[in-house]
Amino acid sequence: MSADAFKAFESGAWHDRASTYDLVIGTVTARVGEVLLDAVAAGPGTRLLDVGCGPGTITAAAAARGADAVGVDLAVGMLALGRARHPRLELLEADAEALPFPDGTFDAVVGGFILNHLPAVDIALAEAARVLRPGGRIAVAVWDRPERNRLLGELTAAVRDAGVEVRGGLPDGPDPYRLSDPAEMEALLGACGATDTGARSLVLVHEATGVDELWEGLLGGTARISTVLAGLPEATRAQVRDAFAERVAPAGGAVALEAAVTIGCATFA
DSSP states (O other): OOHHHHHHHHHHHHHHTTTTGGGTHHHHHHHHHHHHHHHTTOOTTOEEEEETOTTTHHHHHHHHTTOEEEEEESOHHHHHHHHHHOTTSEEEEOBTTBOOSOTTOEEEEEEESOGGGOSOHHHHHHHHHHHEEEEEEEEEEEEOOGGGOHHHHHHHHHHHHTTOOTTTTOOOOOOTTTTOSHHHHHHHHHHTTEEEEEEEEEEEEEEESSHHHHHHHHHTSOSHHHHHHHTSOHHHHHHHHHHHHHHHOTTOSOEEEEEEEEEEEEEEO
């Protein structure tokens, strides 16, 4: 695996999806962001770093609680959108694996759905620990595996039903679900020097008016599978869309899908 190639793919994909991210996925990650902020007790006087901030939704939520919040991301398009929406926020272009801050800068670090997009999560967590003050808290979220996460899993299954190679056209990269098991998440946090570690599953329900809303939102809010689909012939892509509709709403109408997430929290001495 080339870490640079993988990062370039991820940052480019999210740059391109900035304007469509909130159609579906962004609304779910915003809800999870509130859970992360609760876990680090974000509030007045908290100096907080949001790693992988995207359009700044969680950063802004932290600021609304009274925290002194900073966001970082590599996707320039996401940052541009965030700066337009939240002109008073400090949103910086930076790599989660090489944070541009001195040791002990922050009281809390949150990462909403960033670890599953990195080639070296241990380095990213070591960086988060470095910029935390002694006793600082970290809270992160990753998606659960598709078989337990219908919001993403039904699209993955529809691609499989259509006989499409899910990783076709993608750069080599790590398993995006390698931290979806709470035990694996807790073990990694502990291996990075954290204490008071904990990890748990969280299930939310996302409601949509119909298949079209979900389909467009998922294509506009995912990187890997949407890239695969974009490279397919139109007829094959239509076949996948039909398989998706059959799975989530065979009779048409509104759709409600579970979104399963793994939350990890820890304190760094």
